[in-house]
Amino acid sequence: MAQPPERASSRPARSRFMTQQSFGGHRAVTIRHLTAHVGEEVLVQGWLYNMRSKGKLHFLQVRDGTGIVQAVVFRGNVPDEEFEAAGRLTQESSLRVVGTVKADERSPGGVELQVSKLDVVHVAEPYPITPKEHGVGFLMQHRHLWLRSRKPAAILRIRDTVIRAIREFFHRREFACVDSPMFTPSACEGTTTLFKVDYFGDEAYLTQSGQLYGEASAMALGKIYVFGPTFRAEKSKTRRHLTEFWMVEPEAAFYDLEDVMDLGEDFVSTIVGAVLAERRDDLEILERDIAKLEPAAQKPYPRITYDQAVEILHADGHADFPYGEDFGAPHETAIGARFDRPVLVYNWPAAIKAFYMKRDPDNPAIALGVDMIASEGYGELVGGAQREDDLAALEERIAEHQLPREAFEWFLDLRRFGSVPHGGFGLGLERTLAWITGVEHLRQCIPFPRMLDKIYP
């Protein structure tokens, strides 16, 4: 491995452990910030994305994870052996270059680097992902390398922004982050298939939701959110499913359904606003139609009841939709298409909703639940509800759903000791990202997706 020839240090004993953030006296600058250093000689460190050579001239497209810059190597501007070394670089070879930042319209990106020094760190073996077309199966087998490509990297940066916006949103509204366990003794809702693990000889499951623990935490801290991975062993094989995905689940004491809906629209519009403010360049890399996203950064979001949603379906090509059933993918698409931003659908038939949802006091057939449906066919982003806070009613629900009562005793305790109205929702991180970035498949929105029969790399 090549070492920098000189390092500014008066303590040489530490030098081999020291930073590599300078070279030849020049400070490292990330490509994203090069435009602020026009005229300066700086160090750029990264990987070779592509190269074009023209005689005594090499055009190196260098990427460093923050952007791509063209580094121009003229024979004569660098020692001959460095020029020859540049000519032998292969795609994804790692390198450090020192050069002067120049504004140049001929260069992709507006600025380029006139290279005065080139240090080849590692010459890569022939790289499997070429700058040409590849199939999804091939790219998924090489996910660990695919992450280096422009679009996957843009999605990961947006994911980072969304995660930070989520934590900041709740921090500013004084919701405390409370982590729920990954191992659980039983199903939360008892419906979907869970991953079973051996827990010192006992059966345990990987969590499918942190909500019930979130309710307990909200009784302790008032306003909380759970943010972590979630596991579903459903044999779902579609672009809208992962077996491991991230979910954020706020829960708040003294919140009713309307408070939950207020929080939900505030939350999603804030996240979209953060991405529009910070990651516009990445949305452009992804060729996202920003005009279709911008309304979602504005409150309020439309709110309709389940009954009104069914009316939309009946008027809009789904005349045979039976009242009382849950919406399938095409139904959600049809409802979402009616609005320019996500729509909140509330007051659902209780029969198709989870046991923990509170019933409408005026109509026991209605559950005080809400789904947020994205525009453009991305489906359900949020599912939430006001929770059942009455002990007797919740005991009745558990019996109706034939759930193992003993597993829920602790949950029932929350209704025995100072029960209060409360509510919350869950938001699927990857589904939200797929909608924001406009990508078609959830697997592109998580670094290393876990899917049915797919766990490599």
Place this chain on the structure above:
RNA sequence: UCCCCGAUAGCUCAGUCGGUAGAGCGGCUGACUGUUAAUCAGUAGGUCCGAAGUUCGAGUCUUCGUCGGGGAGCCA
């Protein structure tokens, strides 16, 4: 669990009626001082997913299997 589609060079694919295995890109060699997924010339590269069958002859037809892609249901 069910339905549909596919598997040929490193990658993306073509391969006619069953008759000698093809292209583009990538790799390698060389040329070029402004390339924009550079261009030009040359060159190497094949267990046609596996097994069995039909046939004088199978990448091509039949059966079974494996792997992959898409969708339904279920869900976020």
